Amino acid sequence: MENAKIKSTKTTFSSNKKWEELIESKDFIDVFLSEVLEEYIQKQRWYGGKSSQLKYIELSEYFRIQQGDEVYFGLILEVNFTEAFYHHYFLPISFVSDENFAKENRILPIKLKDQEGYIIDAMYLESFRKVVYERISNALPVDKTPVQYHKSETFNFPKYKSSNFLGAEQSNTSIIYNDTFILKFFRRIYADKNPDYEMSHFLSHNKEFKHTPKYLGSINIVDSENTNITIGLMQELVPNKGDAWEYFLKEIHKIYLSIDNKQIELKNLPDIELFKRCSIVNLPPQIVDWVGLNLLTKVQLLAQRTAEMHIALGSEFADTSFTPTRFNGDYTVWLKNRLTYQFQNRLNLTENNLHKLDDYSLKLAKEFLENKNLIRKRLVNFDWTKLKGERIRIHGDYHLGQILVQDDDFCILDFEGEPESTIRDRKVKQPPLKDVAGLFRSFHYAIYSTIFNHQEEYSKDKEELFEFGELLYKYFISVFLETYRAVTQEANLSIGYTNERVYLLKYCLLEKAIYELGYELNSRPKWTIIPLKGIANIMNS
Ligand SMILES: Nc1ncnc2c1ncn2[C@@H]1O[C@H](COP(=O)(O)OP(=O)(O)O)[C@@H](O)[C@H]1O
Ligand SMILES: O=P(O)(O)O[C@H]1O[C@H](CO)[C@@H](O[C@H]2O[C@H](CO)[C@@H](O)[C@H](O)[C@H]2O)[C@H](O)[C@H]1O
DSSP states (O other): OOTTOOEEOSSOEEOSSOHHHHTTOHHHHHHIIIIIIHHHHHTSTTOOOTTSOEEEEEEEEEEEEEETTEEEEEEEEEEEETTTEEEEEEEEEEEESSGGGGSSSEEEEEEOSSOEEEEEEGGGOHHHHHHHHHHHHTOOSSOOSSEEEEEOTTOOOOOOOOEEEOOSOOSSEEEEETTTEEEEEOSEEOSSOOHHHHHHIIIIIISOOSSSOOEEEEEEEEOTTOOEEEEEEEEEOOOOSSBHHHHHHHHHHHHHHHHHHTTOOGGGSOOOOTTOOOOGGGSOHHHHHHHOHHHHHHHHHHHHHHHHHHHHHTOOSSOTTTOOEEOOHHHHHHHHHHHHHHHHHHHHHHHHTGGGOOHHHHHHHHHHHHTHHHHHHHHHTOOGGGOOSEEBOOOSSOOGGGEEEOSSOEEEOOOOOOTTSOHHHHTSOBOTHHHHHHHHHHHHHHHHHHHHHHGGGSSSOHHHHHHHHHHHHHHHHHHHHHHHHHHHHHTTOOOOOHHHHHHHHHHHHHHHHHHHHHHHHHHOGGGGHHHHHHHHHHHHO
16 A cells, blocks of 8 residues: 555545655645645635636645744645636645644644644744744845745844734735734745835835835745745834725715815815816815815825835836836737726626626616727727836835825835736836826725715715715825826926826726726625726716
8 A cells, every 4th residue: 555645534634654744745635635725725815716716726836944843834836717727825834733723724634644633724823933933034145945035134133022913804914023023925926026025125125215114034935947936025014003095084084074064065166177286285275174184285295105106116227127118019019908808807797797786886887888899999099109208117006005004104015016917917117107096096986985885974965975076086186196296207207298197197097997897896896886986987087
């Protein structure tokens, strides 16, 4: 009988291998992947294949995470889907013999040659988290081993004290060390350096940009094809008062309440053209009185920090993955192909999910489907020949939820890029105004979700609340653009002449709202109304 034979009973597996050898057993791996992990990973928060059909899992790579006798295995799982695509996931595993250590995220009870116990997700084991911390803190300047730990040369880590889960809603798994550092383990991984690592290292380490968490270290593995894959990013934990999304929701609710409290009438509020720039001092007093100086100043500060981020990203002349570039035909072909494909996917998704929508969102969805030729035309009519601005590496998934609120400032996070895009697409240089449009969509989201969440608390009818919302949105944009343009211009970052900026903003707003339509239909259909309203407004403006 073969040494590593696996016997599957209903609950316990058995093998006559030791833990350190188990991973080399093909029999074990075959059963583990198909009978155990297929079910296990589909239940995980970080699993991104929930709207697709899992076909089978393969083990792409495995590597040891080790210190002394402690041996853990990092698995890179290739999940294949019936829809002919795949994802890679990172799962570190550990063997524990004591049931008390296998309370959370137990993967499999197992009887090994020398002992009985459980295979668990190693992140739930403090000793594993400590090993990783110590490997990063003690990393050598050059690590040529297949599992490479890296530490910022300007930083010395203190001794390990504690480690806890972040406990926030997130798509990866972050661990907080000593209440001071945060290590993000990427769950869905790509056969490349993760853009979050690349951008964090570039911005905070190379450019000393202060409004993103300080880069402190990382873990990369070099796979059998010599590809460098990021699996972890260590940064400083930034003290904060929550994210800008929550902050804006709270503030916008106050703005809506003040319509009743201050008996504000829409007809008494001066209108402003969409995308017209205006500094706070030049705003009509009625608007400042309604919106409040505090929030307007915050919008201005957000514009400044966004501009500074783009200036840093556009200031590289040596590392070609960051050097600025111009619009050209190749970019245009790439853009149109990507967007027409995405648009077709959204049409299809909308058609298939009409049953999930009702009333106003159903009406808007039908309008979206009827307008398909017009929208497609807008997307394919992108004309680069008149564009003079620069393309640079951008955040790529910039919204209020990616920005932390500090005492008197903001801190920008999560540079992983648009979750649906391929890793190569996320690294393509784009107009910085694409991030700006992302944030504008987020303002729109925050305004509309305030209306939808609190409608009953306001006396005006929905249509009028929308009109107030559109006005508020235009003033946020106006204040933002005034500062954003001034700061970028001062630093000679070319974002294009006035008409070019408006053209790019309109294009990027439509692109983003179409992207969001898919995100909402897949993840939270009740919110679909927000991007649908966004698309309708853009098409009617
Ligand atoms: N460096 C940091 N300092 C403080 N909080 C952080 C930091 N990094 C992440 N967070 C918190 O963790 C949340 C999730 O982080 P994020 O990078 O967006 O993870 P994911 O990509 O897994 O969604 C953030 O919204 C923020 O609240
Ligand atoms: O998970 P990520 O932060 O990478 O981003 C995805 O999820 C976001 C939702 O959390 C989604 O953002 C959309 O909803 C936000 C409000 O929850 C809103 O502020 C954004 O403007 C809107 O795009 C994001 O698009 C998606 O990539």
